[in-house]
Amino acid sequence: MAKFIDVHSGMKGITSEQLLEAHRKDQATEARDGMHFLKAWADPTSGKIFCLSEGPSREAVMKVHERSGHPTAEIYEVPLEVT
Amino acid sequence: MAKFIDVHSGMKGITSEQLLEAHRKDQATEARDGMHFLKAWADPTSGKIFCLSEGPSREAVMKVHERSGHPTAEIYEVPLEVT
Numbered sequence: 449m450a451k452f453i454d455v456h457s458g459m460k461g462i463t464s465e466q467l468l469e470a471h472r473k474d475q476a477t478e479a480r481d482g483m484h485f486l487k488a489w490a491d492p493t494s495g496k497i498f499c500l501s502e503g504p505s506r507e508a509v510m511k512v513h514e515r516s517g518h519p520t521a522e523i524y525e526v527p528l529e530v531t
Numbered sequence: 532m533a534k535f536i537d538v539h540s541g542m543k544g545i546t547s548e549q550l551l552e553a554h555r556k557d558q559a560t561e562a563r564d565g566m567h568f569l570k571a572w573a574d575p576t577s578g579k580i581f582c583l584s585e586g587p588s589r590e591a592v593m594k595v596h597e598r599s600g601h602p603t604a605e606i607y608e609v610p611l612e613v614t
Contacts (some may be wrong), residue, residue: 453572453581464611471613489536489609496607498536500572518587524579526566526572528547530554 452501452509454523467497473516474499480515482509493494535584535592537606544576550580555598557582563590563598 455526467490474485483503490497499507506523550573557568566586574578584592589606596602 451572453574453579462611464613467611468613486614489534489535490611491607491609492611494607496536498607498609514564524538524574524577524581526574526581528545528573528575530547530551530571531569 449502450467450504451526451529452499452503452506452523453526454455454501454509454513454520456501456518456520456522459490459497459529460492462490462492462495462497470497470516471499472520474512477515478503478512482510483512483513485512532585534586534609535582535586535589535606536609537582537584537592537596539580539582539601539603539605541578542573542580543562543575545573545575545578545580553580553599553601554582560577560598561586561595564593564594566595568595576614 486493487500509523522524554571561568568584570583592606
């Protein structure tokens with residue numbers, strides 16, 4: 449099980465409802481690829497979205513996001529984490 | 532009080548100890564700018580680091596990171612968050 453942060457761009461003006469809808473869409477099918485989407489943060493001004501997830505691979509992150517209709521190529525495995 | 536995600540690049544090969552040291556350095560002086568650095572994640576393969584923080588402004592994030600010797604211009608305010 450690894451952790452991932454992926455980044456989406458170009459979502460200027462995204463609303464709270466749209467972010468939640470996109471996140472719930474991922475969560476609805478994530479189990480098919482052994483993924484779990486933990487959190488997502490959005491900046492409506494720049495249009496950036498950051499998703500934190502855990503699962504088996506970058507490819508699994510990509511598959512879930514593709515199925516939800518919001519693919520991104522910018523996916524990082526983040527094995528190091530500090531609090 | 533707002534939340535921020537900032538991104539550092541070019542840190543290929545960063546170790547767990549180096550990430551912790553950098554994060555502790557931020558936390559040691561963050562109060563001067565009313566900031567709190569909550570979490571940081573790193574991908575040693577791509578050299579990306581993501582920091583999650585809360586505080587008054589992007590400028591405050593920038594000041595703390597500059598004082599710690601790891602400035603970045605890539606700072607996003609993330610008013611939207613879902614779990």
